[in-house]
Amino acid sequence: MGLVMDGRVWVFGDHINTDLMCPGAYQWGTWEEIRPHVLEACNPRFPKEVGPGDVIIAGRNFGCGSSREKAPKNLKHLGIRCVVAESFGRLFFRNCIAIGLPILPCGNVASRFETGDRARIDVEQAVVENCTRGLRLTAEPLSREMIDTLREGGIIALLRK
């Protein structure tokens, strides 16, 4: 999988927990049942308008809370290509690498973007650019193993080997 992407941005704040990405009342339902509620409580437009190739830019502690792996999987199903945040809940971070959803920690990133901007993200080089505003930010690089796992598309591919 290529780890450079270019996409439309959705901006979220601090402490967005996994319940918000996968509410308990719907988490065991079908994809059709869950889909309208993914991050609905943070931005009602998000589940309606998000599309393939979009990226999420967020503040601190993104994905805190429950271990529910469905949270990043729901984002992936919606077509989210990458999540950049100032910091991550540790379980969400691990789960993203495991399921092959590219992720990148980058300080002060949330204030540099607005929803609707275009971002170019190079996960391997740890660079985040706001193409709309002409800004370039340096992110914290992932480890070699994490990048390799993301390239494979996640752990399942490794398990099959």
Added chain:
Amino acid sequence: MGMTMAEKVLERAGGKAPVRAGQYITAKPDLVFMGDGLADVYTILQEANVGSIWDASKVVSLMDHAVPSPTIGLAEKYKTIRTAVRELGIATAYGERVGICHQALPEKGHVIPGEFILGLDSHSTTHGAFGAASTAIGYTEMAYVLKTGALWVRVPETIKFNILGELSPRVMSKDVLLHIAGRYSVEVAQYKAIEFTGPTARGMSVAGRMTMSNMGVELGAKFAFFEADEKTLAFLRQRTQRPVGLFGADADARYESVHEVDVSALEPQVSLPHRVDNVAPISAIGNIKIDQAFLGSCTNARTEDLEVAAGILEGRHIHRDVRMLVIPASWEVYTEAMRKGLMEIFIRAGALIGTPGCGPCCGTHQGILAGGERCIGSHNRNFKGRMGSNDAEVYLASPATVAASAIEGCIADPRTY
């Protein structure tokens, strides 16, 4: 240079090469446990054509998040778990006859001080109360662990909370933890380990320590330790044939930071919507009417918690506008509470009693909140929408505060009882 508890456990689990905080290692868990997520893990194993697992004797399975199942979808999930247990040869499978994983695991003697434990549920940090390095991973990573018996781990830095001072009557370990969250935030231990130490931590009961370690994850922690002392061993020795010993950090271990928390003047604490660190002392809480009071979850539904609540509810009635749910954390707790007459007190006071399990804590079944409703609970998360409607509000407090509030119909100070 001395080592922290996290460093000691991971050095052994990583194959004995010296480790230091910050290092990435591959570690072998001594135990893995799975609640309802085993269904998903099994599906992933099948997708990846993995037929057999590394060591079925190190795996514990049980069902807790929605027993008995409230929907067809969940019933199917539980059916898949039964199949998985059979096909993978998991001998230690309790089904729905044990309670919440974090309570059942130590009760059944699976938690050993100094061991490395991986669970599927974020509150796996609970077992740190016994000196175990216990944390959660997701389904896909669990599938990987089941196949290979190993996982990458970053050896965490450790922060220490040195807890001093005597707690006032009706102030519980839950209040201490909520106070720490309010003062230091839900990020204070992000990616790190916690050690709770000091005279007040040592003085806490095993149940009180479990509450603190349980909510360690709400401070962001990977592990949340107490030293394994004589109290820990007295609890575990009746429950396991395996050798258990004292376990703690070296006196000269290196900590990223040390925080002193004096609790001698601490009031009961309440965490307000929608974040765990949005905490205020009870005296600063105005008149907040409630619709539901929940005494349950892996945080605060042990015998000691039920005793405190029953002590307040005995001979009294739950407010007519409040529904109170009491759900013991495990079958062992339930049986003990029956024997002590606590369940009768709850029923006479007008509480609804549920089968041991997670109940409404994660909004999957029982006690789901309608729009505009307010719940005060002894559990651990008050996120928006977690217990039902996005327009509901959840407040977190100790079992004592939950019981007092159930009587008064609004958030109430338990010290007047």
